[in-house]
Amino acid sequence: MKTRELRELKAEELDGRIREVTQELRDLQLKHRSGEGADKPVRIRTLRREVARMQTIAHARKAGK
Numbered sequence: 001m002k003t004r005e006l007r008e009l010k011a012e013e014l015d016g017r018i019r020e021v022t023q024e025l026r027d028l029q030l031k032h033r034s035g036e037g038a039d040k041p042v043r044i045r046t047l048r049r050e051v052a053r054m055q056t057i058a059h060a061r062k063a064g065k
Contacts, residue, residue, distance in 0.1 A: 001050070006057050018054045021047055 006014065025047040031037065032044065 003053060003057070006054055011058070011061060014054060014058055018051060018058065021051050021054070025051060 001017075006017075009017065025044065028044050028047065032041065
């Protein structure tokens, strides 16, 4: 999702999305570490950045910005 789309989400939706993406990231990391290998290893990096982007937006909201 783009940053603009993430900012339009409600706080509950954003938290849910963070949990979903984090779980997907953990699953891919586990596959990668176990030697199965991910179909798209770039997806791990993409998901990690997406989680960071969403957490930044969530923390900015809590700070009142």
